[in-house]
Amino acid sequence: MKLDEMVNVFSGQIISRVEAKEDVGDTVIEERQVLIPKAIYSGRVTHADLGSVKLKKAVDAERITQKNDIVLKLSTPYDAAYITKDDEGLVVPSFCCVLRVIKAGIDPEFLTAFLNAEYSREKLKAKVAGSTMPMIKISDVKDFDMPDVPLSVQKNLGEAYSLSCQKQDVLRELLSNEQKLIESVLMNAVKEAITHG
Numbered sequence: 490m491k492l493d494e495m496v497n498v499f500s501g502q503i504i505s506r507v508e509a510k511e512d513v514g515d516t517v518i519e520e521r522q523v524l525i526p527k528a529i530y531s532g533r534v535t536h537a538d539l540g541s542v543k544l545k546k547a548v549d550a551e552r553i554t555q556k557n558d559i560v561l562k563l564s565t566p567y568d569a570a571y572i573t574k575d576d577e578g579l580v581v582p583s584f585c586c587v588l589r590v591i592k593a594g595i596d597p598e599f600l601t602a603f604l605n606a607e608y609s610r611e612k613l614k615a616k617v618a619g620s621t622m623p624m625i626k627i628s629d630v631k632d633f634d635m636p637d638v639p640l641s642v643q644k645n646l647g648e649a650y651s652l653s654c655q656k657q658d659v660l661r662e663l664l665s666n667e668q669k670l671i672e673s674v675l676m677n678a679v680k681e682a683i684t685h686g
Contacts, residue, residue, distance in 0.1 A: 493631035509545035598647030
């Protein structure tokens, strides 16, 4: 089954078309967070990496994240992020696309897991082989083949994937804290040596 039989696929917003440039007199109607590609990592949205944009006009609703959406990067490494309640209301830029489930029997967390699997990434990579700008097209995303996996299996795998993503987040945080700790100990020793040296 093709992906576009299960989801609506929307292109992201070209930010320059809606961004208010105050230096040329644009009126700012609102400021929103932008889901830049860097903020999509390991199946989730990293809020610390979100961008911000002042808007001169409203962004179309299909280009704003909703719970259970999947946002897919159109450039390598073609990561996908599952959108939770905490991720709603983000502007999706043109380097990404939004997948919004329209067919019953599709679990969005499973779909995110499948799109993030090496198998799927290789298939997407093959679509742009030989091209000078390795960005997949929306038509390639719509034409992507999806396996017919029973919903109960999808839900189990989707939940397992979500739990795995949460564990990876905790482990990344632990690694970051470990790095900060050793750096602090090192710098304290260096300062001590300089002060008494």
